[in-house]
């Protein structure tokens with residue numbers, strides 16, 4: 001068993017966790033959302049400063065909550081990519097310093113790998129191979145997880161990520177930031193069939209459409225046009241129905257692609273990860289389709305869908321158990337393929 005102290009500072013959450021393989025001993029998430037809300041989105045410079053102010057306290061809290069001393073920690077990990085460079089640097093530098101001072105192995109973790117392994121935190125029986133549907137604010141991908149750290153991307157969005165679409169639609173409906181949770185809440189009180197919206201499709205040069213790739217920018221534009229038309233006609237925008245129709249379109253698009261991919265590749269398990277994995281419409285839609293096709297679909301606990309350090313610790317424990325470590329010269333990358 002491997003006990004890891006993990007740090008995640010890729011965007012707007014200062015998170016520190018201690019995990020023992022798939023068991024979470026402590027998970028601290030100091031959210032910056034209220035700070036960024038006033039700007040309508042994440043301001044990178046503000047995020048870095050907030051991480052600096054919060055990180056030491058979050059580390060101390062994680063150790064206190066886990067009731068552990070340093071001698072019980074087997075390794076230190078931090079997200080090294082992708083993300084905001086200044087924000088990543090705070091967490092990575094803190095982790096490298098702790099590894100040096102306490103003479104522990106160090107590991108840099110890819111943020112998306114954290115989201116993939118978040119499902120492990122509630123599923124002791126999940127092991128590769130499986131299909132990961134990764135739906136966050138920056139990424140939307142279908143990933144064939146073959147083994148620890150061995151992945152193949154089979155499909156992705158050609159434009160906006162699913163979470164980004166939620167955030168943009170929320171902004172145009174004047175619902176604030178972040179958009180996913182508020183749209184999800186309103187959608188549950190609206191009619192998903194109130195408006196027919198286009199599910200973005202990616203054309204193939206040979207004709208027909210790509211089975212796994214998605215597109216959400218056309219859908220976002222369609223919502224904008226719908227709202228503009230309603231306003232032009234002097235009608236009140238039925239926000240709950242627009243939210244429900246939009247959410248249902250995203251959920252159906254993701255479900256259709258994930259199911260096709262799993263069936264084509266003979267994978268019987270779909271593990272969903274990333275902030276949009278918290279979405280009630282996606283959960284319902286995908287679960288129903290998976291049951292129909294005799295597939296298993298797994299979601300992380302809600303608190304581990306959005307950014308957290310427990311998922312980074314879980315991915316790190318997998319790697320450290322396999323003997324993987326990173327050099328202390330490791331740097332951060334704003335963009336890095338999985």
Ligand code: KG4
Nearest residue numbers: 136137138163180181184275278279306307
């Ligand atoms: O994984 P995450 O915390 O950060 C990234 O790595 O991007 O994902 C954040 C994204 C945001 O776009 C947010 O609006 C979306 O996840 N999100 C949701 C929900 N909760 C968060 N989208 C739809 N429904 C939700 N319940």
Ligand code: ZN
Nearest residue numbers: 115136306307
């Ligand atoms: Zn994330």
